[in-house]
Amino acid sequence: MARALVVYESVFGDAKAIAMAIAEGLASRLPVDVASARDAPIQVSGDVRLLVVGGPNHAFGMPRQSTREGAVRDQGADIPDTHYGLHEWLDRVQLPRIINAAAFDTRMDHPKLITRLDHAAKSEEKLLRGLGATLAAPAEHFFVVDTKGPLADGEEDRARRWGHALGELVAARPANASG
Numbered sequence: 001m002a003r004a005l006v007v008y009e010s011v012f013g014d015a016k017a018i019a020m021a022i023a024e025g026l027a028s029r030l031p032v033d034v035a036s037a038r039d040a041p042i043q044v045s046g047d048v049r050l051l052v053v054g055g056p057n058h059a060f061g062m063p064r065q066s067t068r069e070g071a072v073r074d075q076g077a078d079i080p081d082t083h084y085g086l087h088e089w090l091d092r093v094q095l096p097r098i099i100n101a102a103a104f105d106t107r108m109d110h111p112k113l114i115t116r117l118d119h120a121a122k123s124e125e126k127l128l129r130g131l132g133a134t135l136a137a138p139a140e141h142f143f144v145v146d147t148k149g150p151l152a153d154g155e156e157d158r159a160r161r162w163g164h165a166l167g168e169l170v171a172a173r174p175a176n177a178s179g
């Protein structure tokens, strides 16, 4: 049976909350698994028809070892392994030959002049395309009010609705189609 998989990286819990809300929305159409990048399978099983990935913006892009170490040093974050997160998972993972995908990120909602440089979700999309996935929908961005959260008002509901819409989109396609 076709399934969905949501894989996230999250330092302070906001991207995780968004991943969970997306999964709730998806669950109206597809059975769905959610995993942190650290726990996600390196070989995604052939019955996964939709892969959704996302995490925070760090220094305008996807978290990397130096920004994770910065979060530990400067923000007191608790990150068990600063070497490994979503980017590293996407560097290693093997996907089914035909799979739909979508990307999200979390970012600050201010100052706009700076946050417009944020491109974590764009990098996720590039990695997904490089893995042969077909992007099912444009990336979505979810806002936090400060570095350690919380999420801005209404963002979990918006994520739930986005997940629901992705589920509708993918469930409507024939099993062997991804474009």
Ligand SMILES: Cc1cc2nc3c(=O)[nH]c(=O)nc-3n(C[C@H](O)[C@H](O)[C@H](O)COP(=O)(O)O)c2cc1C
Pocket (backbone or CB within 6 Å): 009, 010, 011, 012, 013, 014, 015, 016, 055, 056, 057, 058, 059, 060, 061, 067, 068, 070, 071, 075, 106, 107, 108, 109, 115, 118, 144, 146, 147, 148, 149
């Ligand atoms: C090291 C570090 C760098 C950050 N750089 C950015 C940034 O460039 N742009 C931005 O919008 N938010 C930045 N933030 C704030 C993150 O967007 C915020 O911590 C994240 O969205 C919260 O998600 P999480 O709770 O899942 O970690 C940064 C946070 C950290 C810890």
